[in-house]
Amino acid sequence: MSSLKPVPRSYCPDYPRFLTEADIREILRPSLLARFSRETLLAGAMLTGLTAGGCSRGASDPAPAAGGQGATGGSQQVQRTDAEDPPLKALGNNTTRGSADLRQRVDRLVGEILGSNKRGYWNELTSLRTDTTLSSNPAVKSPMIPISFGNSYVGVFDTEAARDATRRLFTAYGIELKENVPIRQGGYEFVADGFDLERGIGFELTMPDVAQPGQEPTAQDASSRLDTEEMQALDKDLTAGKIRMFVAQAENYPNMDGDLYTPMEYYLSSVIDYLNWVHGDQVVDTTQVLGLEPGLAYAGNWRKLHPELPGFEGYLDPMPTLKVDGGQIDMADEWAGFGQSSVKVTLNPQGKLVYTPPADAPVFLAQETQFACHLYVPGEAAAATFLIEVTGTNDKTWTIRQEVESRWLRPKVHAKTGDLPFEQLKSVSFSVESDKPVTFYLDDVSLSRAPNGAPVKK
Amino acid sequence: MDLTFILTEQCNLRCRYCYQKDFHDTRMPVDVAVKAIRAAIRQGADSLALTFFGGEPLLEAPALFEIMAEARRLEAEQRVPITAKVPTNGLLLDDSILRQAAEQRVFISLSFDGVEPAQNAGRLTPFGEGSFAAVERALKRLLAWGHPFAVYSVVTPANVKHLAASRQYLWESGVRIIINALDYAADWDERAVRELQSQYQLVGKLYRKLLKRKESFYLEPFDSRIAQWTRAGESRHCTPGVSQLTIAPDGTLYGCVEYFYRRLSCLGHVDSWLNRESVKAAARDRSAVPEECRDCGVRERCNNMCACINLRGTGRVNMPPESLCLTEQQTLFTVDDLAQRLFKERVPGFLLKNYSQSFHMLSGIEKLFEEMGVTHELAKTSTSQLLP
Numbered sequence: 147m148s149s150l151k152p153v154p155r156s157y158c159p160d161y162p163r164f165l166t167e168a169d170i171r172e173i174l175r176p177s178l179l180a181r182f183s184r185e186t187l188l189a190g191a192m193l194t195g196l197t198a199g200g201c202s203r204g205a206s207d208p209a210p211a212a213g214g215q216g217a218t219g220g221s222q223q224v225q226r227t228d229a230e231d232p233p234l235k236a237l238g239n240n241t242t243r244g245s246a247d248l249r250q251r252v253d254r255l256v257g258e259i260l261g262s263n264k265r266g267y268w269n270e271l272t273s274l275r276t277d278t279t280l281s282s283n284p285a286v287k288s289p290m291i292p293i294s295f296g297n298s299y300v301g302v303f304d305t306e307a308a309r310d311a312t313r314r315l316f317t318a319y320g321i322e323l324k325e326n327v328p329i330r331q332g333g334y335e336f337v338a339d340g341f342d343l344e345r346g347i348g349f350e351l352t353m354p355d356v357a358q359p360g361q362e363p364t365a366q367d368a369s370s371r372l373d374t375e376e377m378q379a380l381d382k383d384l385t386a387g388k389i390r391m392f393v394a395q396a397e398n399y400p401n402m403d404g405d406l407y408t409p410m411e412y413y414l415s416s417v418i419d420y421l422n423w424v425h426g427d428q429v430v431d432t433t434q435v436l437g438l439e440p441g442l443a444y445a446g447n448w449r450k451l452h453p454e455l456p457g458f459e460g461y462l463d464p465m466p467t468l469k470v471d472g473g474q475i476d477m478a479d480e481w482a483g484f485g486q487s488s489v490k491v492t493l494n495p496q497g498k499l500v501y502t503p504p505a506d507a508p509v510f511l512a513q514e515t516q517f518a519c520h521l522y523v524p525g526e527a528a529a530a531t532f533l534i535e536v537t538g539t540n541d542k543t544w545t546i547r548q549e550v551e552s553r554w555l556r557p558k559v560h561a562k563t564g565d566l567p568f569e570q571l572k573s574v575s576f577s578v579e580s581d582k583p584v585t586f587y588l589d590d591v592s593l594s595r596a597p598n599g600a601p602v603k604k
Numbered sequence: 605m606d607l608t609f610i611l612t613e614q615c616n617l618r619c620r621y622c623y624q625k626d627f628h629d630t631r632m633p634v635d636v637a638v639k640a641i642r643a644a645i646r647q648g649a650d651s652l653a654l655t656f657f658g659g660e661p662l663l664e665a666p667a668l669f670e671i672m673a674e675a676r677r678l679e680a681e682q683r684v685p686i687t688a689k690v691p692t693n694g695l696l697l698d699d700s701i702l703r704q705a706a707e708q709r710v711f712i713s714l715s716f717d718g719v720e721p722a723q724n725a726g727r728l729t730p731f732g733e734g735s736f737a738a739v740e741r742a743l744k745r746l747l748a749w750g751h752p753f754a755v756y757s758v759v760t761p762a763n764v765k766h767l768a769a770s771r772q773y774l775w776e777s778g779v780r781i782i783i784n785a786l787d788y789a790a791d792w793d794e795r796a797v798r799e800l801q802s803q804y805q806l807v808g809k810l811y812r813k814l815l816k817r818k819e820s821f822y823l824e825p826f827d828s829r830i831a832q833w834t835r836a837g838e839s840r841h842c843t844p845g846v847s848q849l850t851i852a853p854d855g856t857l858y859g860c861v862e863y864f865y866r867r868l869s870c871l872g873h874v875d876s877w878l879n880r881e882s883v884k885a886a887a888r889d890r891s892a893v894p895e896e897c898r899d900c901g902v903r904e905r906c907n908n909m910c911a912c913i914n915l916r917g918t919g920r921v922n923m924p925p926e927s928l929c930l931t932e933q934q935t936l937f938t939v940d941d942l943a944q945r946l947f948k949e950r951v952p953g954f955l956l957k958n959y960s961q962s963f964h965m966l967s968g969i970e971k972l973f974e975e976m977g978v979t980h981e982l983a984k985t986s987t988s989q990l991l992p
Contacts, residue, residue: 151933
């Protein structure tokens with residue numbers, strides 16, 4: 147008989163496991179707000195699964211009304227309520243492309259904001275997503291950071307730091323913003339995080355709705371969000387030149403495992419794009435972030451060692467090089483290895499995807515060759531075994547059998563041979579050992595020279 | 605996956621409560637460790653946490669850094685993030701080791717029980733002398749080093765009366781990550797448990813004071829035990845053979861260090877990797893919860909399923925020792941009392957640490973920076989940004 151004495155099952159610590167709506171309301175009382183911003187606390191509480199749904203800025207903080215004084219407290223009101231207001235004056239041609247001095251200032255500022263902490267870890271595995279909800283503004287860039295292997299988002303990036311950074315960037319362009327300026331127009335109403343009353347330009351970083359897993363999200367109050375109708379109304383006014391407003395959604399900038407660098411980098415890139423655009427530089431490169439390809443540090447080095455097969459390089463379209471027999475194939479942007487898109491393939495049992503190099507780009511290979519690719523099998527607990535046949539122009543074949551147990555193949559060498567039986571590539575075929583159709587995404591396929599005559603991988 | 609390498613079974617101290625009772629003259633060849641790392645990556649580990657254990661692992665410092673050099677190479681080649689730490693008694697820490705640790709991003713955890721009477725009650729040289737002076741020198745060296753490190757203390761009935769003074773001493777010395785573990789194999793009688801409770805209350809005062817001062821720190825048992833309640837979903841249970849392995853100097857694989865010390869339940873070898881049947885059998889052995897624990901109100905927060913502690917305490921993997929039951933209960937009650945007060949006072953640091961997932965790194969900030977391999981200065985900066 148053991149001498150262990152259990153604690154009564156009813157034991158419950160007298161502090162909450164998670165905060166209720168009432169707790170949060172109480173915590174958001176002014177005295178605490180003096181120490182924390184609402185955004186700080188709410189951003190922290192959201193997406194946690196710890197909050198009981200209903201935390202809302204509105205709980206203690208009424209939405210600003212026209213002429214009224216929202217608790218978010220902008221002392222200045224924007225009252226461009228008159229739809230007859232004339233279009234805003236142009237802002238001039240102050241862009242980073244046109245002014246070396248501005249370029250230098252902006253670069254320095256970005257360097258300060260991002261710090262000398264190099265690139266965030268997730269940066270290297272991140273691809274670029276664009277939000278074009280406001281069609282009259284340039285696309286807003288945000289990072290698509292893969293969730294895999296148990297990593298997860300822990301809320302969003304540092305919204306306070308982002309707002310501060312935005313104000314500083316506007317200042318670099320000569321625009322001084324007032325904080326928390328209520329905006330009320332026909333069809334939309336919110337409190338801009340920053341606004342220049344004279345020039346009619348500002349920005350808003352909208353906060354996401356708060357949700358507990360499995361529950362319906364509780365909407366933020368009007369001051370921190372713009373719903374679909376409001377965005378459409380704002381878009382109209384932007385098109386008509388009645389207002390200039392950079393809008394980004396905080397939920398598009400996730401905090402992946404504490405990597406605050408990556409989302410901030412994408413966010414700043416979008417702000418600078420916008421500021422250049424609004425100053426006349428209408429060319430916005432939606433393939434680059436702060437002048438670099440997403441994940442360039444890693445992608446660049448990887449590609450140097452493992453150049454993709456013709457058709458897969460960079461942002462080229464590999465579709466002309468691919469044929470599917472028994473299945474479907476299309477380009478997809480919901481997942482990518484490096485860059486923005488990949489090939490989405492659905493193979494029926496016995497189906498086959500065949501890559502053939504373009505006639506004008508023959509591929510010659512060494513005896514010591516390695517095969518690498520990005521490959522992703524979506525779905526919970528997905529697993530598949532791939533058969534990859536690399537065939538030469540002499541019809542001899544190197545067969546690779548590759549299991550994808552954990553859904554996502556990292557960009558690594560999946561097989562090597564020291565004895566490739568041909569010199570020129572004829573085709574690479576992909577099939578899946580399965581009696582059901584299997585969908586997967588494929589990107590960055592490469593066959594490159596293995597260093598030091600690598601042995602055959604068992 | 606966590607890989608613990610027994611670099612050697614030799615040690616230059618003879619701590620009274622050490623897991624290890626026999627000090628064989630064994631050393632792990634570098635290629636054994638490298639094989640294990642390669643095998644784990646090959647088997648699909650998406651990240652690796654390496655721990656260099658012993659004995660005193662720094663007796664094999666050259667091997668350790670040779671392994672780390674290869675590990676870093678593999679990390680870059682295979683894109684598998686690798687963290688590394690070395691618990692050490694500190695006697696061999698010198699500039700060369702610290703430089704290499706910084707270069708290779710090896711996190712150092714100094715085994716140090718605190719004030720002189722606490723340290724000398726348990727951590728003795730082979731000649732039976734106290735080690736306080738030598739380890740305090742190591743602590744000063746670490747503080748001057750400028751990188752994050754932890755101090756890991758063992759609390760025993762013999763040194764428990766110095767617990768609060770030791771925490772205060774470590775904090776004032778500049779230590780910011782203070783971890784402690786109880787020696788569950790010791791005889792925790794009623795008097796010792798009462799002393800533990802009153803010492804925890806004193807440590808709690810320090811914890812509260814630091815939170816109110818918005819300091820950046822990690823202080824056990826408070827940070828970890830409160831988070832077990834408020835962040836229950838984030839806790840991770842050890843699963844020997846699945847999420848963690850201990851590698852013996854000869855390459856034999858065990859579920860954890862206590863299995864190794866007892867040469868119990870070998871799970872495979874680095875050459876052939878895991879024997880699935882052995883892993884399954886070990887999992888079966890561990891799966892049964894003692895009947896007394898099944899209805900216990902603190903079961904989910906208790907260490908009752910730690911095979912290592914149970915083996916040491918009762919010789920059975922799924923039977924916790926009575927000392928664990930007593931001390932765990934007292935620890936949790938004391939921690940919960942304080943946490944309740946901190947919540948009622950709405951202490952911002954408490955709220956952020958426990959109810960804000962965006963600021964999760966605050967509670968585990970040192971762990972986070974440990975994993976990121978950034979310097980202590982950066983850690984401080986970021987913390988101050990988080991706590992307005």
